[in-house]
Amino acid sequence: MRLIAVMVAKPGQQLARAIKSEEGTILLNKGARLTEKLIGRLKGIGVSFIYIQDDQIQLPEIEQVISTETREYTINQLKKDFIDLANEWKKNANHFSSFQLNLEFEDAVRLLIGDIKSKPNALTLLLSATSHDHYIFTHSFNVTVYSIGLAVELNYSERQLLEVGLGALLHDIGKMSTPLEILEKPGKLTKEEFEIVKTHSKIGYDLLRQTKHIPLQVAKCAHQHHERLNGTGYPQGLKEDEIHPYAKIIAIADVFDAVTTNRVYRKKPMLPHEALELLYSGASTLFDLSLVTAFRKTIAVYPIGLMVTLSDNRKGVVFQQNREMSTHPIIKVLYEDGVKLEVPYFIDLMKHLNITIIGTDAFEEQS
Known part of the structure; x- marks a missing residue:
């Protein structure tokens, strides 16, 4: 089993993990053989990466940090309330009369906090290949997961975690006013x-x-998640400490998810390590450097199943994460100097810091 971008998938390849809708309905079963039509359909419904079967690459069962039940519950709550808001905006001549906070939103955030705290694995949402019919629902969910993960890393209190989670879940609620x-x-x-x-x-x-019942700091997350440290953000052009700490967290999660998922205006999504490089390029000017560094510790920089090239010309597949150092996973080495090994072996990059990952193959066409 290995991870590839849908854009390089080929007819005849078989899925190693099922494709699901946002609501959890299975759209394509594990073992389904891809055709040109199915590949086109996957692209059309917004799936960026898939796991395909590869008899030469045996991987352990991959545990998802967020349960299927939690994901479905959260997405369904978002859809229900956000769609109602969009309809109200149209009905009331571009005006929201009110928004009643559903207690289910708080329940959803508490479920997410519980899942993340109970499984101290590096976060990756590439593992759950899901379609989406409106990117805001999936995006809001993803941003919430990444934001809570970062807040847990920062040792936030339960109250703070709930506020960050609510702020992230509702950060794009204003987009229900934006024409589709x-x-x-x-x-x-x-x-x-x-x-x-x-x-x-x-x-x-x-x-x-x-x-009612929405703390001001949660509302500020919606207002400030596009602000940047150097004042180049919007809508107020705030700088540094003028930006609420929660909004600084959500800004990082927002950008990370935006560039690692399929969008209609982008040719291809980034892999996590590329997105992290983008965040670091804006650290101290756009984003808080300490938060970007903490965020790196929470995510799977190189997801399991990704083919990688090492600095000593060995090539293999990411086999297991190192939570203590997400940039240095355990690799199952398959090739040395371009020669396929009869007996693959493992190397823990955390124990060999002089060896680094210098390339990935998710977007390369392979036979």
Whole structure:
């Protein structure tokens, strides 16, 4: 079993893990043989990466940090309330009259916190290949998972974890006011369209701050998650300590998920290590360096099943994560100097810090 990008999948390959809808319905079973039509369908429903069967690569069972039940419950709550809001916006001539916080939202966040704290594994959402019919639902879920994971790493209290989780879950609620044709536009937005998109932060903030039982700091997450340390963000151009700590966390999770998932306006998604490099390139100017460093500890920088090339020209597959050092997983070595080994062996990169991963093969076409 190995991890590949859907864009390089080939007819005849077999799925090693099932593809599910956001609600948990199985769309393609494990073992399904891919065809051109099925590959096109996977691209069309927003699946970025899949696991395919490979008899030469035997991997241990991969445990998902977030249970299927928690995921389905959270996505369903988002869909129900967000769709109602979108309909209300249209009905009331571009105005939200009110938003009633569902207690189910808090329940969903508590379930996510419980799952993350009970399984101290590196977070990766590439393992759960799911389709989506509106990216906001999946994106809000993913951002919440990454934000809570980072907050746990920072030893936040239970109350703080709940507030960060709610802030992340509702950070894009204002986008229910944004026309779908703009959100799903495949090309670059015009200046006017981008100005419309930017209004979602203020609209979400105004909606949440007048909602009963929503702490002000949760509303600030909707308002400030696009602010940047150097003042180049929006809507207020806040700097440094003017930005709420929760919003700084969600900003990192927001960008990370945005670049690692399929979007209609992007040719291909990034792998986690590439997204992390992007965050580091903006550390101390756009994002808080200490938060980016802590975030690196929480995610699977190199997901299990990913084919990698090492600095000494060996090649293998990521076999197991090292939670203490996510950039240095355990590798099952399959090739040395381009020659396939009859007997593969393991190398723990955390015990060999002079050896690093210098390349990945998820986007390479292979026979």
